[in-house]
Amino acid sequence: MKRLAAVLVALVFATALAGRESDTLNVAFERTMLTLDTYATSERLALIVAHNVADTLIHRNATTNEFEPHLATSWEWASPTELVLKLRQGVKFHNGDDFSAADVAATLNWVVGEGAGLAGTGTLQWIDHVEVVDPYTVRIVSRALTPTAIETLALVGVIYPASIIGREGGAVELGQHPVGTGPYVFVSNDNNKLKFERFDDYFVGSKTMPAIKNLVIHTLPEEASRIAALMTGDIDIVRSGGISPDQAMALGSRAHAEAADILRIWFVQFDATASSGSNYFTDARVRRAVAHAIDKHEIVEVLLSGYGNVIDVPCNPVQFGCQSDAAVVYDYDPVEARRLLAEAGYPDGFTVDIFGYRDQQVVQAIQGYLEEVGIRTNLQWYGGQYDVVAKRLAAGELPLYVGSWGSSSVYDASAVLNIHFEKGDVGEFTVGTDDTIDEAVRRALETVDLDERMQLYATAIHEITNEAFMFPLYAGRVVAGVSNDVLWQPSPDEIERYYDASWR
Amino acid sequence: MTAYILQRLGQALIIAVLLSITTFLLLFVAKDPARALARPDATAAEVQALRLRYGLDRSVPEQYWRWATAALRGDFGTSLYSQQPVTSLLAPRIGATVQLAGVAILLTVIMALPLGVLAAVRRGSLTDLFASALAVAGQAMPIFWFGLMLIVLFSVQLGWLPVSGRGTWRHLVLPSFTLAVSVLPLTMRLTRSAMLDVVAQDYVRTATAKGVGRSAVVWKHAARNAATPVVLALGMQFGALLGGTVVTETVFAWPGLGDLAVTSVSTADLPVVQAIVLFAAAVVVASNLMADVIVGLIDPRVRY
Numbered sequence: 147m148k149r150l151a152a153v154l155v156a157l158v159f160a161t162a163l164a165g166r167e168s169d170t171l172n173v174a175f176e177r178t179m180l181t182l183d184t185y186a187t188s189e190r191l192a193l194i195v196a197h198n199v200a201d202t203l204i205h206r207n208a209t210t211n212e213f214e215p216h217l218a219t220s221w222e223w224a225s226p227t228e229l230v231l232k233l234r235q236g237v238k239f240h241n242g243d244d245f246s247a248a249d250v251a252a253t254l255n256w257v258v259g260e261g262a263g264l265a266g267t268g269t270l271q272w273i274d275h276v277e278v279v280d281p282y283t284v285r286i287v288s289r290a291l292t293p294t295a296i297e298t299l300a301l302v303g304v305i306y307p308a309s310i311i312g313r314e315g316g317a318v319e320l321g322q323h324p325v326g327t328g329p330y331v332f333v334s335n336d337n338n339k340l341k342f343e344r345f346d347d348y349f350v351g352s353k354t355m356p357a358i359k360n361l362v363i364h365t366l367p368e369e370a371s372r373i374a375a376l377m378t379g380d381i382d383i384v385r386s387g388g389i390s391p392d393q394a395m396a397l398g399s400r401a402h403a404e405a406a407d408i409l410r411i412w413f414v415q416f417d418a419t420a421s422s423g424s425n426y427f428t429d430a431r432v433r434r435a436v437a438h439a440i441d442k443h444e445i446v447e448v449l450l451s452g453y454g455n456v457i458d459v460p461c462n463p464v465q466f467g468c469q470s471d472a473a474v475v476y477d478y479d480p481v482e483a484r485r486l487l488a489e490a491g492y493p494d495g496f497t498v499d500i501f502g503y504r505d506q507q508v509v510q511a512i513q514g515y516l517e518e519v520g521i522r523t524n525l526q527w528y529g530g531q532y533d534v535v536a537k538r539l540a541a542g543e544l545p546l547y548v549g550s551w552g553s554s555s556v557y558d559a560s561a562v563l564n565i566h567f568e569k570g571d572v573g574e575f576t577v578g579t580d581d582t583i584d585e586a587v588r589r590a591l592e593t594v595d596l597d598e599r600m601q602l603y604a605t606a607i608h609e610i611t612n613e614a615f616m617f618p619l620y621a622g623r624v625v626a627g628v629s630n631d632v633l634w635q636p637s638p639d640e641i642e643r644y645y646d647a648s649w650r
Numbered sequence: 651m652t653a654y655i656l657q658r659l660g661q662a663l664i665i666a667v668l669l670s671i672t673t674f675l676l677l678f679v680a681k682d683p684a685r686a687l688a689r690p691d692a693t694a695a696e697v698q699a700l701r702l703r704y705g706l707d708r709s710v711p712e713q714y715w716r717w718a719t720a721a722l723r724g725d726f727g728t729s730l731y732s733q734q735p736v737t738s739l740l741a742p743r744i745g746a747t748v749q750l751a752g753v754a755i756l757l758t759v760i761m762a763l764p765l766g767v768l769a770a771v772r773r774g775s776l777t778d779l780f781a782s783a784l785a786v787a788g789q790a791m792p793i794f795w796f797g798l799m800l801i802v803l804f805s806v807q808l809g810w811l812p813v814s815g816r817g818t819w820r821h822l823v824l825p826s827f828t829l830a831v832s833v834l835p836l837t838m839r840l841t842r843s844a845m846l847d848v849v850a851q852d853y854v855r856t857a858t859a860k861g862v863g864r865s866a867v868v869w870k871h872a873a874r875n876a877a878t879p880v881v882l883a884l885g886m887q888f889g890a891l892l893g894g895t896v897v898t899e900t901v902f903a904w905p906g907l908g909d910l911a912v913t914s915v916s917t918a919d920l921p922v923v924q925a926i927v928l929f930a931a932a933v934v935v936a937s938n939l940m941a942d943v944i945v946g947l948i949d950p951r952v953r954y
Contacts, residue, residue, distance in 0.1 A: 177913070178905075178909055178910070178913045180729065180731050180732040180913060180914075180917070180919075181731060181732045181733070186731075187731075262696055263688045263696035263697065263699055263700045264688070265688065315733075318732075318733035318734075321732055321733060322732070322733075322734065337742070337746070337815065337816045337817065337905045338815070338816075338903065338905035338909070339815065364814070364815060364903065365903055365905070365909075366813075366814055366903040367900045367903060367909070368794070368798075368900050368901045368903070370798050370801070370901075371798070371801060371813055371814050371901055371902065371903060374798075374801045374802065374805055374806050374813045375805075375813040375814055377806050378805050378806055378809060378812075378813055380805075380812055380813050380814070380815075381813075531916045533916070533917065534916065537685060571693070
């Protein structure tokens with residue numbers, strides 16, 4: 147009987163093969179992905195998969211933030227609206243196709259053509275069309291002067307083989323079985339496990355040849371399960387955002403926390419136009435009252451265990467044009483908040499819906515601060531449903547929103563300010579702005595003169611914060627859970643490069 | 651019996667049709683599927699193009715009719731989001747959920763029936779007390795918490811079983827046990843009270859008086875007669891289990907229907923949600939029907 151028990155236990159352990167022995171990096175994602183085509187969804191996880199399976203023309207170095215040649219070896223603006231890129235020769239796709247200008251044209255023309263309405267294509271809609279100059283040269287013609295063209299190409303412009311994206315239903319196929327030129331080859335999607343293998347013919351370029359042969363991405367929707375799997379060694383990396391800082395710091399002996407400052411900022415945004423049917427925030431005094439009511443330093447120190455950097459600007463200070471000294475600062479001052487509310491005609495406060503979709507603790511803390519000054523809030527929680535809450539925000543349906551914005555990983559103030567404060571087509575989430583701001587941010591996107599752009603964004607930032615159309619909270623600092631066997635760090639642009647991981 | 655089954659099948663069909671209409675309407679009221687597909691700042695023209703591409707511009711009754719007639723031919727359409735045929739999307743998920751729920755119900759039967767019978771036969775004994783305590787604890791415990799505790803003990807501390815995922819039998823142990831514990835209390839208490847009723851009956855006393863052995867009295871005479879309400883309850887619980895595995899599937903990352911349902915609802919993926927609802931309805935009806943049939947077989951007095 148004892149022997150039988152011993153055999154059983156041995157059997158159980160034998161089947162639990164550690165990742166290192168099988169040269170497999172096991173990564174935990176927190177949501178099921180129904181498509182792996184990053185152009186079909188605004189889901190960040192699909193973008194991460196895309197950068198591990200496919201390549202962009204230009205690559206941003208995660209450490210230096212510099213743009214480096216990748217699928218393109220060089221590029222230059224032939225005119226303010228014509229970007230000419232020379233392409234690398236001898237690159238192969240996973241399916242054996244040779245990479246050439248035809249693939250770039252087929253992919254990007256599909257993105258702004260047939261695929262233009264899809265959720266993940268928005269960032270590239272500045273492109274008008276792409277021409278093949280010769281087999282290894284393309285000309286990208288933009289609709290207007292686009293200062294962030296290089297940024298967006300490096301961020302989302304992954305290139306698929308023309309033989310697939312060009313045929314009927316090809317994009318759909320790529321969503322189930324992505325094919326690129328990238329460091330990892332997609333093998334299968336088995337029981338919510340995405341399996342990848344190193345591409346031995348990888349051209350490398352500005353990325354690195356994966357040191358670990360196999361990559362498996364698991365879906366583990368529950369945080370506690372992700373942490374348990376990390377502690378048992380079933381998982382090597384819990385990606386940033388999949389583990390909260392306080393949990394990451396208490397991981398114990400098998401794993402540790404790795405942090406990175408990211409572009410994403412957290413903020414409170416008000417419906418200043420009453421389009422949501424609630425008119426409290428049309429009054430700047432009420433918006434300023436909210437700003438004085440919230441102690442963001444305490445949120446960062448206590449709730450986030452210091453994993454965040456308090457900001458007073460409605461953008462990330464590392465972005466070009468995002469100048470902290472241009473902002474009007476609101477100190478934590480509940481007395482002043484109550485005074486402003488009374489002055490605006492609400493001595494007893496009011497009740498309003500508050501919307502959020504991530505970091506529930508933070509939203510609840512803000513509810514608590516607002517309650518202190520008399521603003522009672524009903525939480526409308528859209529946990530994990532960013533697509534839904536984003537649409538409601540864009541439609542102006544949210545009176546009070548605690549949200550975050552990753553700037554699509556673009557290191558330019560336009561990626562926040564124009565998106566949230568420009569009127570018309572560019573402003574996706576413009577729910578409160580004025581003509582001064584609109585004009586400044588619009589002009590900042592119409593010039594490439596750096597000094598002028600700085601000046602214009604300073605004007606916009608001053609006006610936005612003075613009017614308190616948005617109340618900035620903090621810039622993010624993400625933390626990932628990493629096995630002690632693995633050498634790896636999350637990236638500031640939130641595009642996780644698993645091909646950089648290696649065994650210790 | 652045949653007439654009864656046919657009648658029940660007819661009812662099931664009506665329920666399925668009504669349910670599918672309700673889901674269809676609810677989803678249209680809640681969200682515009684074309685808007686859900688498009689990027690947040692898509693222009694009206696781009697949304698309209700998507701609408702045309704997927705036939706979402708037609709009237710709701712027409713869309714429903716097209717869906718229903720195709721579904722009758724076994725074609726549940728294509729997922730708006732992943733562009734996969736709904737049947738190929740559902741098939742592996744159904745397999746996973748049925749496996750989980752099936753093993754869970756089996757575990758429930760194995761644990762709950764003997765425990766319920768023993769508790770009744772030895773009423774007031776330590777066994778009875780233990781069973782009652784277990785029932786109260788099982789019912790009071792939140793299922794996700796219990797699942798996590800099992801993970802901490804068996805995966806993290808002892809390292810015997812994997813934390814999550816699906817693959818070998820070892821992956822099945824913790825989630826199915828968690829699920830079984832959530833339905834065990836009701837089944838056990840029902841068994842116990844049904845047994846208590848039966849053992850007080852005259853024929854049981856007669857059997858004992860005739861000199862029939864105690865175990866034969868309990869298991870052959872009494873348990874068989876006590877089985878009717880238990881089987882009916884199990885039938886209902888199996889249906890509920892298939893629909894209610896969402897939490898367990900989340901904790902253990904089990905790639906089943908619950909997970910797909912959550913993802914599809916949040917992306918307003920109409921065809922997928924429709925098929926899941928229909929499947930769930932079919933399972934509830936079928937498992938109740940099956941319970942009725944089994945009761946008819948166990949208890950010859952039951953005639954439909």
